Amino acid sequence: MHMKAIVDCNSFYCSCERLFLPHLDKKPVVVLSNNDGCIISRSDEAKAFGVEMAGPYFLAKPLIEKHDVATFSSNYNLYGDLSWRVMETLRMLVGKENVEVYSVDEAFLNLDEFGTGNLEEAGFRIRETVELWTGIKVSVGVAPTKVLSKVANHLAKKNKLATQCVVVLDTKEKIAKALQDTPVGEVWGVGRQYAQKLVEMNAVFTAYDLTKKQKNGHIKT
Ligand SMILES: [Mg+2]
Missing domain, CATH: 3.30.70.270 (Reverse transcriptase/Diguanylate cyclase domain)
Incomplete structure (x- = not known):
């Protein structure tokens, strides 16, 4: 095989910022897009506080301030x-x-x-x-x-x-189990709207369901 x-x-951009500021290890960190418009990287700790990916910064600001999240402008x-x-x-x-x-x-x-x-x-x-x-x-x-x-x-x-x-x-077994554990929206190449549609069709919830439908010829990808 x-x-x-x-x-x-x-959390790549956050990890880069943390490299030089080790006191931020295990602390919530976010990195903002150009002009500080949107959140483009979050550490796990920031995710846990409910800071949304790609969300506008001004919406997340109250949450960020409340939890004392370290915030960086991007440094490409x-x-x-x-x-x-x-x-x-x-x-x-x-x-x-x-x-x-x-x-x-x-x-x-x-x-x-x-x-x-x-x-x-x-x-x-x-x-x-x-x-x-x-x-x-x-x-x-x-x-x-x-x-x-x-x-x-x-x-x-x-x-x-x-x-x-x-x-x-x-192994086939590990692959089947992994696909069952993966929501269809997480599959590479399945866009958010298409995933939503599949879930609404009430038949496709996981990557595994999707492979079954593909085999039966119900859905083309
Ligand atoms: Mg990554």
Whole structure:
């Protein structure tokens, strides 16, 4: 089985800001878009207080002040530099021909060289090395396809304590279970409105439901 991984930095812009202000570790942090209009990155602690992603700053301001959330204007030079360091680390780990940079804080890796036996170990080694060399925490999802690796990554992020930010889907059973645990709106390529429509149709709630419908030819994607 060919295996892919996606490595995704956790709350990337917030993590970059925290690197230089370690007293903000475990504290709520948000980063704002250009002109401080919207919230574009939240730490887990800020999420827990109900600060919404992509929401306008002025709406979230009362919540932010109440909980003493550290707020930063975006600094794209810094994020670009740290992104490069993360990607370089990945290139060194798996070979540059096996890294496909997907966004500033995400890359797909081709893990064929690792075989199937050590995938979990490989995932942990990638996560630990990136953190050690760059200070940035990442989550790693491993699966036979890119879409499934995104599902794995989503589960890793959702249950950080239990998974230690690494999830490997390398059997049919694990894949089926993961899809059942994934709301359809979280599937890569399923937009918010389409997800809403699927849920309203009262038949598709999870990624697993979607795969069943696709197999039966009810829904085209
Ligand atoms: Mg990210």
